[in-house]
Amino acid sequence: xxxxxxSLAIEKxxxxxxxxxxxxxxxxxxxxxxxxxxxxxxxxxKDMLFSEADLLNHIAKKDIRIKWQEDFYTDACFTxxxxxxxxxxxxxxxxxxFKGPDYTGALFIxxxxxxxxxxxxxxxxxxxxxxxxxxxxxxxAETNRPLSFNRTKASLIEQQSINxxxxxxxxxxxxxxxxxxxxxxxCNAAFLSKSVTVTNPDxxxxxxxxxxxxxxxxxxxxxxxxxxxKGFTSVDEFVSMANQVLNRRKSRAGKSLEHHLAAxxxxxxxxxxxxxxxEGNKRPDFIFPSEVAYHDLSFPVHKLISLAAxxxxxxxxxxxxxxxxxxxxxxxxLCTLQQGVSAMQLDEMEAEGVILxxxxxxxxxYPREKQGNIWTLSKFVSYVKEVEHG
Numbered sequence: 001x002x003x004x005x006x007s008l009a010i011e012k013x014x015x016x017x018x019x020x021x022x023x024x025x026x027x028x029x030x031x032x033x034x035x036x037x038x039x040x041x042x043x044x045x046k047d048m049l050f051s052e053a054d055l056l057n058h059i060a061k062k063d064i065r066i067k068w069q070e071d072f073y074t075d076a077c078f079t080x081x082x083x084x085x086x087x088x089x090x091x092x093x094x095x096x097x098f099k100g101p102d103y104t105g106a107l108f109i110x111x112x113x114x115x116x117x118x119x120x121x122x123x124x125x126x127x128x129x130x131x132x133x134x135x136x137x138x139x140x141a142e143t144n145r146p147l148s149f150n151r152t153k154a155s156l157i158e159q160q161s162i163n164x165x166x167x168x169x170x171x172x173x174x175x176x177x178x179x180x181x182x183x184x185x186x187c188n189a190a191f192l193s194k195s196v197t198v199t200n201p202d203x204x205x206x207x208x209x210x211x212x213x214x215x216x217x218x219x220x221x222x223x224x225x226x227x228x229x230k231g232f233t234s235v236d237e238f239v240s241m242a243n244q245v246l247n248r249r250k251s252r253a254g255k256s257l258e259h260h261l262a263a264x265x266x267x268x269x270x271x272x273x274x275x276x277x278x279e280g281n282k283r284p285d286f287i288f289p290s291e292v293a294y295h296d297l298s299f300p301v302h303k304l305i306s307l308a309a310x311x312x313x314x315x316x317x318x319x320x321x322x323x324x325x326x327x328x329x330x331x332x333x334l335c336t337l338q339q340g341v342s343a344m345q346l347d348e349m350e351a352e353g354v355i356l357x358x359x360x361x362x363x364x365x366y367p368r369e370k371q372g373n374i375w376t377l378s379k380f381v382s383y384v385k386e387v388e389h390g
Contacts (some may be wrong), residue, residue, distance in 0.1 A: 006128050008070055009109055009121040010135045011339075013147065014117070014156060016111040017050045021132075021146040024106045030093075031101040032050075038090035039075075039108060043142045046087055048112055049078045066092060066110070066120045076118075097246045098122035107132060107143075158211075162218050172223060180259035183212035197267035202360040202377045208260045209337065257309045258285055261265040262336060264377065270384050284323040288384050294326060301326055303387055306356070307333045307380070314341060321352055333357050333380060340365040344374070 013019045020041065026032045028039045046055070053061045060080040066071050074092040081087075089160050098106065105123040109132070113119060128161050130188055135156065136147060165182050168258075174182075188194070197204045243312070257276065265272050274316065275283045276291035288305040289296050305325050313336040320332055334349075335357040341349075346366070349356065350373065358366070360376045361375040375383075 003131070004124065005031045005069060005075070005121070006131045009123070009132060010156075011121050012070070012111050012121075013109065016113050018112045019109060019147045020045045020048060020145070021107060021109045021147060023105055023139075023140060024108055025128075026104050027099075028108070029101060029103045029106070030099055038088050038093055041089055041110075043085060043087050045110075046080060048062060048146050049087070050080060051115075055080060055082075059101070064116055064118055066118045067261045068098070068120045068122070069154035071118070098124070103209060122152040125342075140336065142191065143298075144176075158186055158214075161189060162215055165215065166219055166222050169219075173219065176255040177259055180208070180212055180256055180263075181217060183215045184208050184260070184263055197264055201264045201268070201381050205260055205264060205377055206359050208263070208362065209256060212256050212260075257311050259287070261307075261309055263300040264381065265384075267379050268385065270381065273296040273390055278323060279325045284320070286362065287324070289388050304330070305333065305384060305387060307335055311334045311337050313338045314345065315346075317349060317354060318352075320354065329353070331341040331355055333375070335377065337362070343367040343370055346370045 022039075022042065024039065032275075041049075050062060051062055054062060060078075060082075062078040064076055064078065066076050067073050071362075074096065076092040077090050079088045079090055082251060103122065103124055106122050107129045109121040109123075111119040111121075123132060138147075166185070190206060192207055208325045262272075262274055271289035273287050273291040273294075275284065276287040276294060277283060278294065284306045286307040286309070288307070289303070294304055299326075304324075304327060306320075306324050308323070310320075312315055317334055320326075320334055323334075331353050333355050337359070339362050341356075346356070353376055355373070356381045357375045357377055360378070363371050363374050363376065366374060
């Protein structure tokens with residue numbers, strides 16, 4: 001039951017507008033036998049409890065109701081004493097079940113749902129307190145203040161979404177396209193604004209790629225942790241599983257970049273064909289605006305663009321040179337997540353008419369004198385839009 005109530009408190013905290021927590025002092029619990037009324041609250045929570053208009057008075061009071069443990073209500077009053085620079089929650093302690101010496105050191109959580117609607121929780125066991133602290137990355141020293149949990153909230157949404165995705169699978173491992181799509185949805189829901197794919201495609205690409213890696217690792221753990229825990233009956237059994245894991249990792253990494261780039265192009269209203277078939281059954285990763293346009297000899301060559309997608313490119317960049325006969329002598333673009341290539345290799349690429357497209361943060365890993373010749377994904381997207389719609 002305690003785990004359920006802590007989970008409920010975490011859920012309510014994340015859903016609320018603001019939240020405050022503190023460990024109850026001996027004065028709060030009544031252990032000292034003093035006449036303190038209610039709980040003393042840090043003045044840092046003043047803006048959470050009162051509006052600017054409320055605070056025009058030297059002593060501000062606000063009557064509210066608090067629902068405790070999602071079970072029962074009490075009337076209460078927020079009181080701000082300007083002269084004492086002190087904030088209290090009072091009027092709820094008569095018959096209150098969570099008060100007395102045994103509750104010294106208990107964790108008190110106050111959640112603001114609206115200006116009039118508040119929820120309260122009291123946790124008095126070490127396991128309950130630690131579970132709540134862990135959910136928000138808190139230590140005891142970080143209490144007695146409003147919670148700042150934007151990033152924690154996003155991380156919890158992310159983890160919950162990953163768990164739901166894995167639990168909902170009907171296959172051991174879904175296709176790379178399904179994995180990439182799920183990673184984007186999880187990442188967008190937790191961390192990215194809807195417009196970032198258009199305003200900052202470099203950021204979106206890196207965030208999606210990182211999210212897919214997390215998702216894939218979580219799925220691997222879910223699928224293989226039992227087998228690893230039990231051990232293997234033979235070296236052959238171990239090698240077989242190891243090869244299976246490595247091959248799946250290679251396959252995922254190779255397609256992941258293509259899927260995320262396609263999503264960027266879709267969100268930006270760009271026309272393209274992925275894996276278009278050119279001469280000799282070759283397949284460039286992307287042809288803009290389409291495979292049909294590529295094979296239409298009346299379509300101007302200067303309005304055709306090819307883009308290759310390779311996670312790493314130090315040794316494989318030459319593979320893209322002959323993927324489209326109509327584009328011989330025309331600049332070719334290569335999007336990569338490679339961090340750093342030598343100046344000599346970049347010179348060779350330039351001599352062959354290859355322009356690297358690299359997420360903006362990664363450009364700093366390239367030789368300084370060559371960074372100006374490398375395109376960001378944002379620049380490439382803008383260029384394609386101009387060619388297609390200009």
